[in-house]
Amino acid sequence: MESARRSEQFFAEEGVAGFTHRAMAKSTGLDDESIRRPLIGICNTFSDLNNCHSNFRTLCDAVKQGVWQAGGTPVEFPTISLGETFLAPTSMLHRNLAAMDTEEMLRAQPLDAAVLLVGCDKTTPAALMGAISADLPVIALSGGPQLNGHFRGQTLGACTDCRRLTAEHRAGEIDDDTYRALEDGIVRGPGHCMVMGTASTMNSLTEALGLALPGNASIPAVDARRLQHAQAAGRRATALAEEDLRPSKILSRASFENALTLLAALGGSTNAVVHLPAIAGRAGVELPLELFDEISRRTPVLADLKPTGRYQMQELHNAGGVPALLGRLLPLLHGGAPTVTGGSLADSVARARVEDAEVIRPLEDPVRTEGGIAVLRGNLAPEGAVIKHGAADPALLRHRGRAVVFSDVDDLKARIDDPELDVDASSALVLRNAGPVGGPGMPEVGNLPIPRRLLREGVRDMLRISDGRMSGTAFGTVVLHAAPESAVGGPLALVHDGDMIELDIDTRTLTLDVGEDELRRRRAAWQPPPAHYSRGYGRIFVDNVGQAPQGCDFGVLRGSDPVQEYRQPK
Ligand code: FES
Numbered sequence: 001m002e003s004a005r006r007s008e009q010f011f012a013e014e015g016v017a018g019f020t021h022r023a024m025a026k027s028t029g030l031d032d033e034s035i036r037r038p039l040i041g042i043c044n045t046f047s048d049l050n051n052c053h054s055n056f057r058t059l060c061d062a063v064k065q066g067v068w069q070a071g072g073t074p075v076e077f078p079t080i081s082l083g084e085t086f087l088a089p090t091s092m093l094h095r096n097l098a099a100m101d102t103e104e105m106l107r108a109q110p111l112d113a114a115v116l117l118v119g120c121d122k123t124t125p126a127a128l129m130g131a132i133s134a135d136l137p138v139i140a141l142s143g144g145p146q147l148n149g150h151f152r153g154q155t156l157g158a159c160t161d162c163r164r165l166t167a168e169h170r171a172g173e174i175d176d177d178t179y180r181a182l183e184d185g186i187v188r189g190p191g192h193c194m195v196m197g198t199a200s201t202m203n204s205l206t207e208a209l210g211l212a213l214p215g216n217a218s219i220p221a222v223d224a225r226r227l228q229h230a231q232a233a234g235r236r237a238t239a240l241a242e243e244d245l246r247p248s249k250i251l252s253r254a255s256f257e258n259a260l261t262l263l264a265a266l267g268g269s270t271n272a273v274v275h276l277p278a279i280a281g282r283a284g285v286e287l288p289l290e291l292f293d294e295i296s297r298r299t300p301v302l303a304d305l306k307p308t309g310r311y312q313m314q315e316l317h318n319a320g321g322v323p324a325l326l327g328r329l330l331p332l333l334h335g336g337a338p339t340v341t342g343g344s345l346a347d348s349v350a351r352a353r354v355e356d357a358e359v360i361r362p363l364e365d366p367v368r369t370e371g372g373i374a375v376l377r378g379n380l381a382p383e384g385a386v387i388k389h390g391a392a393d394p395a396l397l398r399h400r401g402r403a404v405v406f407s408d409v410d411d412l413k414a415r416i417d418d419p420e421l422d423v424d425a426s427s428a429l430v431l432r433n434a435g436p437v438g439g440p441g442m443p444e445v446g447n448l449p450i451p452r453r454l455l456r457e458g459v460r461d462m463l464r465i466s467d468g469r470m471s472g473t474a475f476g477t478v479v480l481h482a483a484p485e486s487a488v489g490g491p492l493a494l495v496h497d498g499d500m501i502e503l504d505i506d507t508r509t510l511t512l513d514v515g516e517d518e519l520r521r522r523r524a525a526w527q528p529p530p531a532h533y534s535r536g537y538g539r540i541f542v543d544n545v546g547q548a549p550q551g552c553d554f555g556v557l558r559g560s561d562p563v564q565e566y567r568q569p570k
């Protein structure tokens with residue numbers, strides 16, 4: 001039995017166990033031939049409450065075809081689906097829950113390999129985290145990005161333009177009827193947000209990690225090539241079962257460095273700075289924040305994509321997709337890193353061609369000479385903070401401003417548009433209690449809205465600082481992920497209205513200009529905010545969640561515990 005596949009062990013068990021395993025499987029229509037083949041799981045995160053995955057029934061059918069073609073038996077099962085816009089208080093609260101679901105179902109069921117259907121923001125990191133910990137052979141398959149949005153002759157991006165147009169509406173530049181009409185044209189069907197937001201970022205990085213087939217990130221959700229790609233994933237997963245090619249044989253420090261290089265070249269989402277350390281932590285690889293900064297500084301931005309650039313995923317795909325971009329970056333990558341294809345990353349991109357040099361620029365003529373994400377340190381963020389300076393107003397990248405402090409999101413909502421609020425364009429808006437414990441779940445509230453009065457005066461960007469996250473589709477001079485967070489006593493908790501705060505991107509510093517003695521007095525008087533949860537998953541979350549630089553994973557979930565033979569008690 002040592003070398004038998006897990007499904008063989010399951011169906012060949014002696015006595016009543018094997019009998020019932022075969023009988024129950026046969027009740028679903030499988031026959032002896034089907035249960036002799038490798039059993040390939042398809043983790044289907046379909047949900048009516050996840051619009052980004054609304055094509056997953058057909059996508060799953062295509063994977064099944066591929067598995068049958070290759071001589072496997074496909075078995076579809078559900079795992080939690082995290083629809084970014086449908087979850088309260090924030091989908092990030094549930095990422096670790098989804099990772100646990102994926103890990104435990106891969107471990108508990110008699111599977112030989114699996115295809116992970118992913119797409120929307122949290123689904124990709126959650127599935128990878130779980131699968132890496134289970135260490136079963138897997139391929140990640142994205143549902144693909146949405147088509148470009150359209151309205152009155154303009155190309156629109158979800159949800160970069162949702163935010164831009166909402167700011168214009170708040171400023172009185174767009175009337176109510178137009179604002180409502182825009183809703184009908186911006187998201188035109190299935191797929192995840194089609195700008196280089198968190199979903200596009202994480203699916204692109206999955207290609208760089210070697211855990212998806214080339215092309216996975218960018219083929220539009222409704223394109224027939226998405227179904228062909230799904231079949232290929234099913235075929236390849238079946239072969240992986242025989243080869244026993246597990247994530248632990250693919251992932252290394254080199255593959256994570258490749259992902260960081262791609263993140264920089266894409267001008268990708270700040271959320272990757274939370275998800276990648278969490279994914280790496282499952283694989284036993286440490287990714288300190290400084291590595292993000294170091295790689296970002298030496299990597300040019302080559303992809304001209306919203307929210308910082310001009311184009312979207314459809315154009316990226318037509319330009320050759322992530323493989324073409326990786327091809328351009330090859331001198332900066334570890335090309336020998338292995339992938340789920342069975343070959344190296346360099347093999348995966350060998351035949352890729354850049355078809356449009358405006359969308360994927362050459363190394364010698366980049367969009368920007370360095371990546372868009374910087375890591376800041378200072379007495380406001382001793383364990384680090386993150387800024388997407390590529391998406392900021394250059395005039396604010398060296399800035400000193402007077403703090404206007406909001407104690408939490410409710411306080412922010414109540415006062416931000418108050419005409420009496422003592423704020424001007426040079427102020428630094430500070431939001432507390434938006435971190436992993438304080439949010440709870442580190443919600444995407446870091447791009448605080450510009451006060452309406454200032455919007456009407458033409459202000460479109462201000463320095464904003466918090467321990468929260470920001471949507472990958474957002475933009476502005478927004479300092480995020482300040483660690484440690486205010487709810488556990490981080491220095492953000494000690495800022496008072498009127499304190500001076502200084503940001504300096506050149507020196508990568510974020511400084512609260514208040515003396516040590518005064519800070520010590522404030523710290524002694526500090527009281528933690530009341531706990532959000534007394535029981536249930538929320539309580540498990542706040543009791544176990546790590547800070548942003550460690551990826552907000554639960555300490556007990558880090559590392560892996562590879563599945564071995566399939567065993568049940570007799
Ligand atoms: Fe799913 Fe934007 S809502 S990716």
Ligand code: MG
Nearest residue numbers: 121198471472
């Ligand atoms: Mg998002």
